[in-house]
């Protein structure tokens with residue numbers, strides 16, 4: 001089953017709206033449409049830049065998609081500071097990242113909350129990019145596969161097979177995020193293959209064969225080729241390198 005690779009650029013809490021416009025224009029200029037037939041490329045700006053990105057992408061001249069870095073588990077109401085899935089859908093978002101390790105560790109997000117956010121996103125037609133990943137202690141103890149499988153199961157608990165068919169999973173070892181220490185291609189493949197087997201168990205082998213599983217953690221233009229050549233790695237969730245238009249375009253073209 002051929003899966004179209006996905007490269008998602010997570011800008012984190014960087015760039016004002018003018019910088020966002022400049023970056024998207026530069027990526028689009030550097031990455032001709034012929035590449036976008038082979039790879040889906042999406043940018044994930046802070047909430048405050050989404051409208052600016054939308055104005056560029058809406059005209060159909062720029063064939064990138066965009067998404068958000070988080071979403072509320074709630075539909076609406078007294079949740080000061082939260083942004084709902086309906087609001088993101090109205091802004092034309094395609095994707096939303098849920099359960100990024102920075103939200104899990106810095107904001108105490110549990111698997112249950114990640115699951116609720118995933119459901120909220122699906123309920124409004126957004127594609128959740130569900131993040132999982134182990135810390136260094138777990139990797140060093142050799143428990144990384146079991147840990148990721150459990151985290152995935154907890155983050156998808158209660159989802160139907162049809163729901164699972166609509167998600168993207170991102171395996172992001174915490175020790176590789178923003179550190180410059182990329183996982184080896186074999187290490188990425190080991191966990192991404194375990195993710196796919198788990199999806200087969202939770203949904204079906206047919207559905208698991210269609211779901212994109214990304215690797216994230218210090219991906220750049222030099223290492224993306226080897227990572228994406230792995231049979232179960234279908235693209236990358238890219239942080240630091242997504243803020244450099246030339247490198248992001250280059251690594252998307254390689255994918």
Ligand code: PEP
Pocket residue numbers: 010012172176177178179180216217218219237238239240241
């Ligand atoms: C990320 O933000 O999800 C990420 C993987 O960051 P970086 O590429 O900078 O490691």
